[in-house]
Amino acid sequence: MLTLVPVIALGIGLAVAIRSSAMHHGLSQGRLEATLIAQTAVEPDFGARPLSQGLSREERSITARLVDRAVAGHHILRVRLRDLAGNVVFSDDPSERADAGDNEEALRAAHGTTVAHLTHLNSDDDDGGSVGPASIEVYLPLVAGRPARRIGVLELYLPYAPIAAEVQTELQVLYLALALGLAALYIALFVITLSVTRRLRQQVASNAFLARHDALTELPNRAMFLERAQGAVEAARRSQRASTIAIIDLDRFKEINDTLGHATGDELLTMLAKRLAAQMRPEDTIGRLGGDEFGLILTDAPDPAHALERLRELIHSEIEVRGLSLSVEPSIGYVVARDGTISVETLMQRADVAMYEAKEQHSGPVEYRPELDRYAAADIALMSQLRAAIPAGQLVLHYQPQIDTTTGAVRAVEALVRWQHPEHGLLAPGRFLPMAEHTDLIDQITDWVLDTAVEDVAAFATRGTPLSVAVNASARSILRTEFATKVLATLERYGMSPERLIVEVTETALLTDPQRAAEVLSLLAAAGVRLSIDDFGAGHTSLGYLSALPVNELKIDRSFVTDLDESSAHAAIVRSVIELGHNLSMRVVAEGIETAAVLAQLTELSCDLAQGYLIARPMTVEALSDFIDGQSDDRLTPSEPATTPN
Numbered sequence: 300m301l302t303l304v305p306v307i308a309l310g311i312g313l314a315v316a317i318r319s320s321a322m323h324h325g326l327s328q329g330r331l332e333a334t335l336i337a338q339t340a341v342e343p344d345f346g347a348r349p350l351s352q353g354l355s356r357e358e359r360s361i362t363a364r365l366v367d368r369a370v371a372g373h374h375i376l377r378v379r380l381r382d383l384a385g386n387v388v389f390s391d392d393p394s395e396r397a398d399a400g401d402n403e404e405a406l407r408a409a410h411g412t413t414v415a416h417l418t419h420l421n422s423d424d425d426d427g428g429s430v431g432p433a434s435i436e437v438y439l440p441l442v443a444g445r446p447a448r449r450i451g452v453l454e455l456y457l458p459y460a461p462i463a464a465e466v467q468t469e470l471q472v473l474y475l476a477l478a479l480g481l482a483a484l485y486i487a488l489f490v491i492t493l494s495v496t497r498r499l500r501q502q503v504a505s506n507a508f509l510a511r512h513d514a515l516t517e518l519p520n521r522a523m524f525l526e527r528a529q530g531a532v533e534a535a536r537r538s539q540r541a542s543t544i545a546i547i548d549l550d551r552f553k554e555i556n557d558t559l560g561h562a563t564g565d566e567l568l569t570m571l572a573k574r575l576a577a578q579m580r581p582e583d584t585i586g587r588l589g590g591d592e593f594g595l596i597l598t599d600a601p602d603p604a605h606a607l608e609r610l611r612e613l614i615h616s617e618i619e620v621r622g623l624s625l626s627v628e629p630s631i632g633y634v635v636a637r638d639g640t641i642s643v644e645t646l647m648q649r650a651d652v653a654m655y656e657a658k659e660q661h662s663g664p665v666e667y668r669p670e671l672d673r674y675a676a677a678d679i680a681l682m683s684q685l686r687a688a689i690p691a692g693q694l695v696l697h698y699q700p701q702i703d704t705t706t707g708a709v710r711a712v713e714a715l716v717r718w719q720h721p722e723h724g725l726l727a728p729g730r731f732l733p734m735a736e737h738t739d740l741i742d743q744i745t746d747w748v749l750d751t752a753v754e755d756v757a758a759f760a761t762r763g764t765p766l767s768v769a770v771n772a773s774a775r776s777i778l779r780t781e782f783a784t785k786v787l788a789t790l791e792r793y794g795m796s797p798e799r800l801i802v803e804v805t806e807t808a809l810l811t812d813p814q815r816a817a818e819v820l821s822l823l824a825a826a827g828v829r830l831s832i833d834d835f836g837a838g839h840t841s842l843g844y845l846s847a848l849p850v851n852e853l854k855i856d857r858s859f860v861t862d863l864d865e866s867s868a869h870a871a872i873v874r875s876v877i878e879l880g881h882n883l884s885m886r887v888v889a890e891g892i893e894t895a896a897v898l899a900q901l902t903e904l905s906c907d908l909a910q911g912y913l914i915a916r917p918m919t920v921e922a923l924s925d926f927i928d929g930q931s932d933d934r935l936t937p938s939e940p941a942t943t944p945n
Contacts, residue, residue, distance in 0.1 A: 341362070420456055532646070545603075575595075736774075756795065832845075
């Protein structure tokens, strides 16, 4: 109905406009007829003499014959000739006074303007006679003589009825076309409005659904999950029915995304969601909290540990995705709300703490207990803040120099990340990296450290101080094929030679998935990037495996270096590592040097590079520049890459 109102209003407006246009068309037709009469029947028979001098006998006779024929045939209702002053000098009605004039329209015509309007015959008479038929009253200038000039004004009254009939016929056709067009417009608008309304309703319904559900899995999202968790807590408060809140995180799911693509990862999540939802009782809730993390609410479950273990086995069992049999290991932490006195936020934090414990133990579901608070709520909150800190630019790099034990020259620096927290100040990596390593945050941090370190060291090279930089890579990083691609792209972006980058990995990281680690490290080594095994001696690396890897450098674990001058056992281990490294054509670095005695002994054992507080503490890039500038020129020898073993 609302659509019909503007259509009717449009129709009325168009009808008025069409009628007005038709009236103007009628007047235009009257002007054309009057002009044709003047040019063919009047002006050719008149000379250049102004009509104010009166008509000659011949002119009057010719005009009278024209008038008799035209008026008698009803082609013209009235004819007058006026001079340029507007005075009537001839009329088809002999009874009119010869000086009846001073007519405004006639004066306008005398100045060259043709005037036409609708009227009725005799409507301007003052004798009270009856009004005549509708007519078009036309005043047009008469032009005659050679050269042509205006001699007077021709006043004609043309019958409007024939023109009106023609206009009416045209109007009927136009009104019919307008009616049909408006009807079609209304139907089209009605259909469009109906379609748009249906789409809007569908969109509103979809938006309402998406506001409370995950777009990928269609499970309840975090907002809806928290609402239901709140309801479960309140139910526990009212009825003393215990509710279990669990958090499920999929270990190494990101590796599936990285190696098989996000489409495969999304499909895996969707299929897992359906598998889990099928196991839920009507009173239970399974939701997706984000990424590869799910939330679970079990209402009044008699044995939550048993129920969660069954779900863990269900998740861990193989699932076929795009022809591939995939299996993921879940970490499940849970907390039981028995009396409803603890807030949902606290329960979620406790379930999160238990989940991190399960992730570290690689065990079954773990129930929260107070002694697990080494993953305190503050630490969980810190991880949430860290996710925002990376794009906010709160991370900073410090660099610790590595010197040649023989010459004292700065050969390389190790990039060490710090977090300039807006409330807690500068945080050391031990405060946030261990927890970050269990999430995808470690990948984001590694990428940021790599980009920043390469940019900073490339800037040193442009100032004539070529340095090598060591960047630590997590186990997650070296198991991603795209990590090698990202490293090489970063080097190319800043124009830094691959030999100037040292990627440090721990023995533990190498043993997580030796085959895949070897593949990624081989890609980097083939491009010229140097590889170092960090904390060597603290792990259990097979010597055969070590010799097969494209490693350039061994970095002795600090636990053996710190008391080297006091422990003969540690001295023997350090000596063995140095000899092993040199026999495999690797460079050896000792870190954790805090005394001159330790540095002297390492020099005696032919250790290649030394790093520690004795030499310099980690410092900002600006402080590093000052530190290097403070060294003598002969000590700034560039680092030569070690030979990669065959």
